[in-house]
Amino acid sequence: MRNSVKKYLSEKFNRDVVIEIPKERSFGHFATPIAFSLAKELKKSPIIIAENLVKEFVNHSFFAKVEALKGYLNFTLSSDFLSSHANESLIAGENFGRNREKTEKILLEFVSANPTGPLHIGHARGAIYGDTLLKIGRHLGYKIDSEYYINDAGRQINLLGLSIFVIGNIEVLGREMKLPEEFYRGDYIIDLAREALLKFGESIFNDLNHDENISKLSHWGKDEMLIVIKNNLKAVDIEFDKYISEAELYSDWNRSLEKLKNNNGVYEVNGKLLLKSTNGGDDHDRVIVRENGIPTYLAGDIIYHNFKFERDYNKYINIWGADHHGYISRVKSAIDFLGYDSSKLEVLLTQMVSILKDGQPYKMSKRRGNFVLMNDVVDEVGSDPLRFIFASKTPDTSLQFDLNDLMVEDSSNPVYYINYAHARIDSLINKSSFSKSEIRQANLNNISDENRDLLFQALRLPEILEDSFNSRQTQKLADYLKNLASNYHSFYNSSIIIGSNYEKELLKLSLVVANTIRVGLKILGIEAKYRM
RNA sequence: GCGUCCUUAGCUCAGAUGGAUAGAGCAACGCCCUUCUAAGGCGUCGGUCACACGUUCGAAUCGUGUAGGGCGUACCA
Secondary structure, eight states: OHHHHHHHHHHHHTSOOOOBOOSSGGGOSEEEOHHHHHHHHHTSOHHHHHHHHHGGGTTOSSEEEEEEETTEEEEEEOHHHHHHHHHHHHHHGGGTTOOOOOOOEEEEEOOOOOTTSOOBHHHHHHHHHHHHHHHHHHHTTOEEEEEEEEOOSSHHHHHHHHHHHHHIIIIISOOOOOOOTTSOOSHHHHHHHHHHHHHHOGGGGSOTTOHHHHHHHHHHHHHHHHHHHHHHHHTTTOOOSEEEEHHHHGGGHHHHHHHHHHTTOEEEETTEEEEOGGGGTOSSOEEEEOTTSOBOHHHHHHHHHHHHHHTOOSEEEEEEEGGGTTHHHHHHHHHHHTTSOGGGEEEEEEOOEEEEETTEEOOOTTOOSSSOBHHHHHHHHOHHHHHHHHHTSOTTSOEEEEHHHHHOOSTTSHHHHHHHHHHHHHHHHHHSSSOHHHHHTOOOTTOOHHHHHHHHHHTTHHHHHHHHHHTTOTHHHHHHHHHHHHHHHHHHHHSOOTTSTTHHHHHHHHHHHHHHHHHHHHHTTOOOOSOO
16 A cells, blocks of 8 residues: 555655655544655745645545645545455455565575574574564565574584583483583483483493594484474474585585685685685684684685575575674675675674563573573463564564563463454454355445544555565564554444444454454464454 | 664663654553453553764754663684
């Protein structure tokens, strides 16, 4: 709707026209401050310009009313316009908002947590934010592939094996042994050690210097962790198109390195190879191959990004935790030296999360890792509220919330609140003596102004999705659904629907609202409830 | 120090490419079930948008600076 109005006005005035939604309802559905920008060129007061412009909109099919107010042009949409959109939305059903076919191909990488432990709550934020963006984008017709990059090569995997070995000795076999500071810890390592004992027998815990044993534990442990991670994700309904293994890509290292060298992106100092990452704005150049010939962590990212760009997408989006922001300049400079356009890579950061329960910092009971596990939270509050809270907050501010707030079953919990509106509508439809098809055929041309505003709001989903995706701000969709539900509850309370002279019309309006809620929630990864 | 994200009501957070009186939920206090789900609605209270200067017809929004906080600043991942 907004786009068609914007397009129409832009063509009419032969310039880009700013369209906004006035906060004050009596000002109409859309408004434009165009007279202010024309004032300078025409050297006339915006108020007079606006009054003159109004005259050009008499008997227009889009608008029931166009008026000039303090220099603004305010547009009230016509019932014809709204009611034809309402019909389109009901016909589209679950595809409401999907009408546009985009050609842009996007590769979206997110989570990519190391397979050395279960996902924690920070990962959950990135996972849900990324998956929500993915769902919005796909609904809008973008071709998006999702990937999880597994850091399954390098020291951290070896460290996982060592940690299982040492903790197994201490906690499972009751032996005396020192646990070095940098080792992984937490109940999940003990669980792994117990399973390892069953699988490999006690002998695997006998010799710390036995490389084969550690290697066995490392690789097996990594595979187990990957299963755990995939289960953590599945619990909030997230699945990736592809999992890319660093270890499998490693054979491509020489090819990537050649490219960097050919583009003059590396140099040698004391037997080490450095990447000229200062080109991308980094503080200093970074080592990519050590003196002993072993590539650093950054090398893996270089290979992976080479592999990404060889597959020719229009855009690459990475979602990283804020603690990785220092990596952006390194990876971007590497992409440039690989011979690709680093501006095609967009890195989105999610800030830290802290959790309260009963107003107190949430600590895992009986767990000795320092972070809150994603799985514990999902077990406690369920997938829907967690998905909603992460989708409803801007990713670039640190976030704190109380688990109790997510478990409450009243209007303070947006998931319940929105579902309740949806369930109420279904209940009305069932109570009515009219059939659904009779209701759908009702004519919405003569509904009241207030009800027309509700209809207008329910039909805004497509433009909200566009805005939400383009700005990468999923909370716009979440907020929109909450507001729509709120307005529906108001509507519900202010008029009796069943038995009214306008029963069919009011129910049709309700159906439009319900469809928008259902589609919107689905995109947020939540199935709307029909009964509560 | 440098980089980066942030600072809006007592609390948790929204505020569209700068625009018309700054928004919601919680908390507090009132009111509304002889009516379709009161798991709801309506209302009151509450803000020099951290601070200063600047750009603009117009700034919570843009720029510069100051103060405060998170994160990062490894030949660790």
